Amino acid sequence: xxxxxxxxxxxxxxxxxxxxxxxxxxxxxxxxxxxxxxxxxxxxxxxxxxxxxxxxxxxxxxxxxxxxxxxxxxxxxxxxxxxxxxxxxxxxxxxxxxxxxxxxxxxxxxxxxxxxxxxxxxxxxxxxxxxxxxxxxxxxxxxxxxxxxxxxxxxxxxxxxxxxxxxxxxxxxxxxxxxxxxxxxxxxxxxxxxxxxxxxxxxxxxxxxxxxxxxxxxxxxxxxxxxxxxxxxxxxxxxxxxxxxxxxxxxxxxxxxxxxxxxxxxxxxxxxxxxxxxxxxxxxxxxxxxxxxxxxxxxxxxxxxxxxxxxxxxxxxxxxxxxxxxxxxxxxxxxxxxxxxxxxxxxxxxxxxxxx
Amino acid sequence: xxxxxxxxxxxxxxxxxxxxxxxxxxxxxxxxxxxxxxxxxxxxxxxxxxxxxxxxxxxxxxxxxxxxxxxxxxxxxxxxxxxxxxxxxxxxxxxxxxxxxxxxxxxxxxxxxxxxxxxxxxxxxxxxxxxxxxxxxxxxxxxxxxxxxxxxxxxxxxxxxxxxxxxxxxxxxxxxxxxxxxxxxxxxxxxxxxxxxxxxxxxxxxxxxxxxxxxxxxxxxxxxxxxxxxxxxxxxxxxxxxxxxxxxxxxxxxxxxxxxxxxxxxxxxxxxxxxxxxxxxxxxxxxxxxxxxxxxxxxxxxxxxxxxxxxxxxxxxxxxxxxxxxxxxxxxxxxxxxxxxxxxxxxxxxxxxxxxxxxxxxxxxxxxxxxxxxxxxxxxxxxxxxxxxx
Numbered sequence: 001x002x003x004x005x006x007x008x009x010x011x012x013x014x015x016x017x018x019x020x021x022x023x024x025x026x027x028x029x030x031x032x033x034x035x036x037x038x039x040x041x042x043x044x045x046x047x048x049x050x051x052x053x054x055x056x057x058x059x060x061x062x063x064x065x066x067x068x069x070x071x072x073x074x075x076x077x078x079x080x081x082x083x084x085x086x087x088x089x090x091x092x093x094x095x096x097x098x099x100x101x102x103x104x105x106x107x108x109x110x111x112x113x114x115x116x117x118x119x120x121x122x123x124x125x126x127x128x129x130x131x132x133x134x135x136x137x138x139x140x141x142x143x144x145x146x147x148x149x150x151x152x153x154x155x156x157x158x159x160x161x162x163x164x165x166x167x168x169x170x171x172x173x174x175x176x177x178x179x180x181x182x183x184x185x186x187x188x189x190x191x192x193x194x195x196x197x198x199x200x201x202x203x204x205x206x207x208x209x210x211x212x213x214x215x216x217x218x219x220x221x222x223x224x225x226x227x228x229x230x231x232x233x234x235x236x237x238x239x240x241x242x243x244x245x246x247x248x249x250x251x252x253x254x255x256x257x258x259x260x261x262x263x264x265x266x267x268x269x270x271x272x273x274x275x276x277x278x279x280x281x282x283x284x285x286x287x288x289x290x291x292x293x294x295x296x297x298x299x300x301x302x303x304x305x306x307x308x309x310x311x312x313x314x315x316x317x318x319x320x321x322x323x324x325x326x327x328x329x330x331x332x333x334x335x336x337x338x339x340x341x342x343x344x345x346x347x348x349x350x351x352x353x354x355x356x
Numbered sequence: 357x358x359x360x361x362x363x364x365x366x367x368x369x370x371x372x373x374x375x376x377x378x379x380x381x382x383x384x385x386x387x388x389x390x391x392x393x394x395x396x397x398x399x400x401x402x403x404x405x406x407x408x409x410x411x412x413x414x415x416x417x418x419x420x421x422x423x424x425x426x427x428x429x430x431x432x433x434x435x436x437x438x439x440x441x442x443x444x445x446x447x448x449x450x451x452x453x454x455x456x457x458x459x460x461x462x463x464x465x466x467x468x469x470x471x472x473x474x475x476x477x478x479x480x481x482x483x484x485x486x487x488x489x490x491x492x493x494x495x496x497x498x499x500x501x502x503x504x505x506x507x508x509x510x511x512x513x514x515x516x517x518x519x520x521x522x523x524x525x526x527x528x529x530x531x532x533x534x535x536x537x538x539x540x541x542x543x544x545x546x547x548x549x550x551x552x553x554x555x556x557x558x559x560x561x562x563x564x565x566x567x568x569x570x571x572x573x574x575x576x577x578x579x580x581x582x583x584x585x586x587x588x589x590x591x592x593x594x595x596x597x598x599x600x601x602x603x604x605x606x607x608x609x610x611x612x613x614x615x616x617x618x619x620x621x622x623x624x625x626x627x628x629x630x631x632x633x634x635x636x637x638x639x640x641x642x643x644x645x646x647x648x649x650x651x652x653x654x655x656x657x658x659x660x661x662x663x664x665x666x667x668x669x670x671x672x673x674x675x676x677x678x679x680x681x682x683x684x685x686x687x688x689x690x691x692x693x694x695x696x697x698x699x700x701x702x703x704x705x706x707x708x709x710x711x712x713x714x715x716x717x718x719x720x721x722x723x724x725x726x727x728x729x730x731x732x733x734x735x736x737x738x739x740x741x742x743x744x745x746x
Contacts, residue, residue, distance in 0.1 A: 127630065127696025142697040178702040180714055185697065241498040251731065302689070309567075309721055313496055313729060314521050317722045318573075319565040327721075328567070331692065331714060332700030341637070341693060 008278075011069060012076045018053050019077055022046055023084020027227065029322050032085045036182025040148030042088040044118070047148075051115020056093045057101075059212065064101035065113050070278035071212060075219030075270050082223025085325055087183050089120065089145040091216045096121045096153055098209040103164055103199030108151060119166075120146060121153040122188045123206065130210050130338045132203070134162045139189050144336070146186025147176050153198065154190055155206055162203035165195035181328040208282075211290045214337035215277065218270045218297035221333055225263055225301050228308040228326035232256070235312055252311065259307055262300035269296035284350045291343035291350070298340035305330045361481050363416025368424065370432050377435060381442045384415065395447035397704060397715045398570045402452050402485055402527035409451040409482050418480060419456050426464055426472065427480045433663035444614040452527050455479035455486035457609070458602055459532050462549070466590035466598055475530075475551070487528035489519040489552075489576060490599070496521075497732050499534075500544045500596060504578060506535035508585060513537075513550060515558075515581040521726070525561045525574035529554050534599055537592055544596045549589040556581050568718050569702075603728065608659060608669060610727045611676025613652050619687040619716050620649055626713055629705070632694050641690055648683050655679070671740040674733035681723035681730060688717040 024031075035042060050056060059074050060066020074094070081090060093112060096119045100109040111117035122140035123132050134157035143152070149169040155162045173189040236247035236256060246252055273293035277286055305327045309316040316323050338346070369377055390407055393400070402409075412418040420439045422428020431439060460479055463472050478484040495502040504517025515535060525531070531552045538546030554561070558581040563571035590598055627633040627642065656676055659669060691713035692699040704712035724730045738744045 124697075127698055128694075129696075179700045180702050181700070185700070240494070241496065241501070243501075251734075302692070306685075306689075306721070310724055310729075313725050314491070314573075314722070317566050317725065319567060319569065324567045331717070334692065335696050335699045339693060339696060 008072060012073055015058075015069075015073045015077045016080055019080030019084070021053065022049060022088075023080050023086045025084075027084075027231075027322065029085060029325060032087060032325070033182075035087055037178060039176065039184060041145050041179070041183035042086075042148055044148065046086065047088045047090075047093070047118060048115035050088060050090055050093075051113060055090060056097050056115060057113040059094065060097050060101045060109075060113065065109065066097070066101065071215055071274035072271070072278050074212070074216050075222070075274045078216045078219035079223035079226065082220035082329070083227040084223075085181075085227075085329055087145070087181065089118065089148070091213050091220070092120050092144050093118065094216065095209045095213045098212065099153065099164065099202055099206055100198070102205035103202050105198050108153075108166060108198070111150075117150040118145075118148050119151045119153060120144070120149045121155070121206075121209075122146075122167075122190070123155050123210070128335055128339045128342055130214065130342070132162060132206055132210070133157065136192055137190055139187050141185075141187050142336075143186040143188060145183055146174055146188065147184050149186075152188060152190075154192075154195065155202065156192070156195075158200075161201040162206065163200050164198040164202045165192065166198050167191075167195045180331045181325070183332065208286070210337060211286055212277065214294045214343070215270070215273055215290045217333050217337050218266075218273070218293040221297040221301040221330065222263075222266050222270050224326045224330050224333075225266060225304045228305055228323055229259055229263060231323050232259075232308040232311050255307060255311065259304050262304050266296050266300045269293045288347055288350045291338075291347040294338055295340045295343040295347065298334045298343075301330055302334055361410070361413045363427070363480075364414060365416040366424075369429060370435060374434070374438060378438050378442060381439055382446075384417075385442060385446045385448065388415075389446060389448055393449045395709055396449050397709050397712055398568055399524075399572050400449045401524065405449045405451045406482065408449055412451075413480060413482055419460055421457075422460050422464060422476075426460070426476050428460070433660065437660050440612070440614070444618065447618075452485045452524055454488050454523070454528075454532070455484060455530075457606075458488060459486050459530075459551075462532065462589060462598060462602060465601075466549075468586075470586070471551070471589065484530045485528045487522050487525040487531050487554075487574075487576075489522055489531045489533035491521045492518060493520050497729050499599075500547070502534055502536060502547065504533070504535050505539065506537050506548065506550055506583070508537075509582075511585045512582045513585055513588070515550065515552070515578045515583055517578050519576040519578075520564075520573075522561075522574045522576045523572060525554075525576050526563055526571070531576065532589075534595055537595075541593060546593050547595040547599070548592050549595040549598055550583050551587040551589065552581065552583050556583065558582075567721060568715070606727050607673045607677050607733075608663075610723075611656060611659070611673060611680045613649060613656055613680060615720075615723065616649055616652060616680055616683045616687060619684055619691075619720070620645065622710060622712070622716060623687055623691055625710055626691055627694060629711055630694050630696065630698075638694065645683070645687055645690065648679075648686075652676075652679055652683060671736050674728075674736045674741075677727065678730050678733045678737075681720075684723050685720045688713070688720040692717050 054067045057066030058069050062068035097112055108119050112119045120143055122143050124142050125133055125138050132155050134155045136156055151169055152167045154165050156165055167190060175187050176184045179185050239246045270293045273289040276289040308323050309327055312323055315321050388411055419428035420431045420436045424430035463475055492502050506513040506515045531554055533550045533552050534547055535550050536546050537548040558579040560577040562575045564573045565571055627638055632638045659673055695713045698705050701714055
C-alpha cells in the first residue's frame with residue numbers, strides 16, 4: 001500500500017514538473033495574453049505538445065494507447081494548467097479521449113491522443129447541466145474552444161441507449177461567442193445526415209467522463225486560486241500605504257488567513273475526491289465525491305479570486321496586472337460541468353450519509 | 357467647441373409638490389432621452405454621451421444642485437434625490453459629470469468671482485469637460501500622501517508628478533488637481549487645488565484598460581507643466597479640507613441604492629430567463645437580497661432626511677457606501693451563480709443588454725475599491741464614529 005502511494009506521489013510530481021513546458025512556473029502570461037480573442041483562442045502547437053507529453057491520454061488505459069494514470073495525476077496537472085492559465089481545451093479533449101477509448105474507436109482516438117486532431121464532444125443542450133439528453137438535432141451549446149475543433153463527437157439517443165456519432169468540423173454549422181478570458185465557446189447546430197456512426201452505447205462512460213471533467217475543472221480552479229493568492233500575498237508584503245507595508249494591517253492579515261483556509265479546504269476536497277475515483281468508485285459514491293469537490297472549488301474559488309482583486313485595490317482592476325486574468329478564467333470555468341448549486345443539489349439527492 | 361446654450365426652463369421647481377415634480381421630470385426624460393443610450397453596458401465616452409449632456413443643458417437641468425444664480429436648478433436635496441431617481445430609473449447614461457458634481461460646488465464655495473464667472477458657464481455649455489486628478493500610484497487609500505508637486509515660479513506654478521485612476525481623462529480638456537505646495541508641512545497641510553488646462557504642454561494622458569476591457573481610467577503625467585497661479589482654488593495649502601468636503605458628497609452618491617437597485621431588477625430578469633425564478637432556494641436568496649435593498653433604501657432615506665433638514669452629513673455616511681457596494685456585489689455574485697455557462701461570456705446574453713450578468717459582475721468589483729476603499733470606510737467608521745483608539 002505505501003509503495004503504491006509512493007509511486008503515485010512520484011507520478012504526480014513528474015506530471016507537475018512536465019507541466020512547466022506549457023504553463024511557465026514563473027507566471028509569465030505573455031503567451032496567454034497574445035492568444036486572447038484571436039480565433040480559435042488557443043495554440044494548436046501547444047495542444048499538440050500536450051498530446052506529445054501524454055496528457056490527453058493521461059487517464060486512458062495503456063491498452064488503448066493512454067498513460068493509464070488516474071484522477072490524482074489529472075487534477076495535479078490541471079492545477080498547474082490553471083496556475084499557468086493555459087487556454088488549450090485539455091479537459092474537453094480528455095473527455096473525448098475517455099469516451100473514444102471506451103467505445104473501442106481508433107480512427108479518431110489515435111490522432112487525438114497525439115494532439116494532432118482536436119476532437120470535442122458536443123454533449124450539452126442547455127446551461128448549467130451535466131445531463132446528456134442526446135436529442136438528435138438539438139443545438140449543442142457552450143462547447144469550449146469549438147472554433148479549433150477538427151471533429152465533434154455527438155451523443156445521440158437511440159431508444160434506451162446513447163449512441164455516439166462524429167461530425168467533421170469542416171462545413172459544420174457553428175457559431176462562436178467570446179468568453180471572458182479571451183477564449184471562445186461555440187454553439188453547434190448538427191446536421192446528422194453528415195455524421196458517421198462511432199459506437200452504439202456510450203451513456204455510462206460519458207456520465208463517468210463528465211464526472212471526471214467536473215473534478216478536473218475543480219483542479220483547474222484550485223490552480224487559479226493558488227496563483228492569484230500567491231500574487232496577493234506578494235502584494236501584501238510589498239505595497240506601502242500610510243508609511244507601512246499593508247500586510248502589517250491586522251484586518252488584511254485576517255482576510256489573508258481566511259483565504260488560506262479556503263485554499264486548504266478546496267485542495268482537501270479535490271484531492272480526496274480524486275483518490276475516491278482512483279479507488280474505482282462508481283455510481284453514487286463517485287458522483288457524491290465529484291459534487292463535493294466541484295461545489296467547494298466554485299464556492300471557495302470565486303470567493304478567493306474576488307478577494308484577491310479587492311486586496312490589490314485599483315491595480316487589481318486593470319487588465320495589465322495579472323490577477324484579473326485569474327478572476328476572468330474563474331468566471332469561465334465556475335459553472336462548466338455544473339454550477340455549485342447543481343452539485344449541492346446532486347450531493348444532497350445522493351443521500352451521502354448512507355453512501356459514505 | 358464653443359457652444360451657446362440658452363436654457364429653456366428657468367422656473368424654480370422647488371415650489372412643486374414632490375409627486376408633481378417627479379411626474380414632470382419623468383415625462384420629460386421619457387419624451388426626450390435617446391433610446392439607443394438607455395442602460396449602456398459600459399460607461400460612455402464624451403463623444404457618445406454628449407447628446408444627453410447638451411439636452412440637459414438646453415433644458416436648464418444640467419446642474420440640479422447648483423444655486424440658481426450660477427445657472428443651476430437650485431433644487432433642495434430632497435428634490436435632487438427625486439431627480440436622480442428618475443434619471444436612474446430610466447437608465448440614462450452617466451455623462452462626463454466631474455464639472456457638474458465636483459468643480460461646480462468647489463468653485464461656488466471656494467472660488468473667486470473671476471473663477472466662477474470664467475469656469476461655471478463653460479461647464480453649463482459643455483465647453484469644458486473636467487477630470488479629477490486625485491489618486492497617485494503611491495497615494496490611493498492614503499490619498500494625503502500624494503506627491504505631485506506644484507512649485508511657484510513667478511506668477512505660475514510648475515507641476516511635476518503623476519496621477520492615476522483619472523476617470524475619462526482622455527475626454528477632458530480641464531483637470532482639477534490636488535498638488536503638494538508645501539513639502540515641509542504635515543502631509544494634510546501642504547496640499548492645494550489647481551485647475552489645469554489639459555492642453556498645457558507637458559501633460560500626457562495614457563488610458564488604462566480595465567477588467568471590463570474598457571478604457572474608463574487613465575494615468576496622467578505632468579512634466580514641468582506651467583499653470584497660472586490664479587488657477588489655484590481657495591487658500592494655498594488648504595486644499596485637503598476642500599477635497600474632504602467633496603469626498604463626503606461623493607460618499608452619499610456612492611451609497612445611493614441606484615446601482616444595487618438596477619442590478620436587482622436585472623437579477624429577476626436573468627432568473628426568469630434561466631428558469632430558476634420559481635425555485636424555492638432562489639426565492640430565498642432573492643428575498644434576502646430584496647430585504648437588504650429595502651433596508652438600504654431606508655438607511656439612505658434617513659441620511660437624505662438629514663440633508664432635507666439642512667444638516668451636514670458626518671462620517672457615518674460611510675456606512676452607506678460600504679453596505680451599498682457590498683450588496684451590489686452580492687447581487688451580481690448571485691447572477692453568476694444562476695447563469696450557468698453564461699457566467700463566462702464576454703458580451704450580454706443573446707445580444708440583450710438587460711441580460712448582462714458578467715458585465716454587471718465586473719462593474720461591481722471596483723465599487724468596493726473606488727471612492728475610498730471599503731477598508732478605508734471601515735477605518736473611518738471605527739475611528740471617527742465609534743471612537744475606537746488607533
